[in-house]
Amino acid sequence: MTIIAAADGSALGNPGPAGWAWYIDPTSWKAGGWAHGTNNMGELTAVLNLLEETRHRRDEPLRVLCDSQYVINSVTKWMPGWKKKGWKKRDGKPVLNVEIMKALDKELAGRDVTFEWVKGHAGHELNEAADDRARAMAVAYQKKTGPAQMPVGPGFRDDDAAVPGTSGAPGSSAGTSDAPTAGSHVSGRPTARVATPPPGASGAEASGASAPRPSLPRAASTVSDPDQQPDLFSELAATASAGEDPSNGISGNGGLASQLVTEAVQREILVIGASAQQQTAVEFLHADALCVDLRGRSVTGDAVLEVLGASGAVDETRVTPLGSVAYHLSYRAEGPAAVTRRSSVWVREDQHNEMGPWLLRYHQVTAEE
Structure with a gap:
């Protein structure tokens, strides 16, 4: 048998x-x-x-x-x-x-x-x-x-x-x-x-x-x-190729399973909640990470962590797959001094027969009017 x-x-x-x-x-x-x-x-x-x-x-x-x-x-x-x-x-x-x-x-x-x-x-x-x-x-x-x-x-x-x-x-x-x-x-x-x-x-x-x-x-x-x-989002691609409705039986933003949305949000919170001195945040940054601050200035290198820093509640999250090795995350961050709208792009580097970790490639902060 x-x-x-x-x-x-x-x-x-x-x-x-x-x-x-x-x-x-x-x-x-x-x-x-x-x-x-x-x-x-x-x-x-x-x-x-x-x-x-x-x-x-x-x-x-x-x-x-x-x-x-x-x-x-x-x-x-x-x-x-x-x-x-x-x-x-x-x-x-x-x-x-x-x-x-x-x-x-x-x-x-x-x-x-x-x-x-x-x-x-x-x-x-x-x-x-x-x-x-x-x-x-x-x-x-x-x-x-x-x-x-x-x-x-x-x-x-x-x-x-x-x-x-x-x-x-x-x-x-x-x-x-x-x-x-x-x-x-x-x-x-x-x-x-x-x-x-x-x-x-x-x-x-x-x-x-x-x-x-x-x-x-x-x-x-x-x-x-x-x-x-x-990678993480290959289930959607496989489902679509089979002619199925990607949202069938799946909860979460952008047709993604709720667990994947939760993981993406938790990853983001870990980075924006870390101080510039914490190695945890650095390990999640892409080598070419770029951030746009509240004044519209583009920053790279060590200055990225200063732009990322935030505290307070995160809500109105939305995760959208960008192909098979990237996703976009948008959300509202309510801090003690200001409320901002934030947008991030996370990517994975192709290592041939195994994908690398998720890394933050782009982040933008905009003041909520």
Whole structure:
């Protein structure tokens, strides 16, 4: 029978305290994490650990549900090219997360693995369960929880008995030296593939247990080049390409999920609420950040932090995606001395096979009349 599992990663701050998890049902799931990592590292590791934990059932098809197009495209499209180039990118630099990628390549060899994209934070039962567990691990690392209290899960359940996991300590990637060598990538094409579910397809039973039936997963949207990585707003693009209404079932400004709007606003408040001496604000600034102050003057460099500084309530927020790697945020800031209207543009730098952090590129302050 087909084993169906969701895999997800979470990072508080991205990078920051991070967690990963895969989930089949309440009795068959596993999670881990690190004190510092990215959500991409998390989701890749979740897939890797799932492959390791089901290695003894490699003859059975495995269906993996992911909400990250980066992860799906990495293992189904880009990995063969990276491998041919000695695990290097087009610019000659090493592929990010290369050790995880190599381990995935080895574990996927000879196995029937299908990857399907599902929209994150949209109520998909298996995806939500994996996301909750990955986030719980990230929070646990943030709180410096002791190993005995980490919510690592029972591991893969084989029929009525729990099967000891093949991985090491929680949050660490298991070694793959004992992985079977049968099967290989043929002509540079990986065994893993992206599924296109047939009309009316339903969930299958998961590895001897009756797993919750997931809603019909969407096929992963295609990204032809790893230099065009999907990011925080790729869900909207994928939904639009499928002919769906972007606002269907999504709350928040500009058709964005409320969680994404909240994250954008919190990121902004962290920067404008920091003093010029705080390193936190500096880390969120783009190297070429430009600000326009109340007098209409353009400032750069250290003077940017002086323009950014604000206190008081923030309301009337609106977030608008600008393509796949930028967004615009407008809001009203009510301070003790003045009320201003503010406008910011945030961007992410393309790092080929992983997107960098969100950085403030432009900020303008206007007095409210």
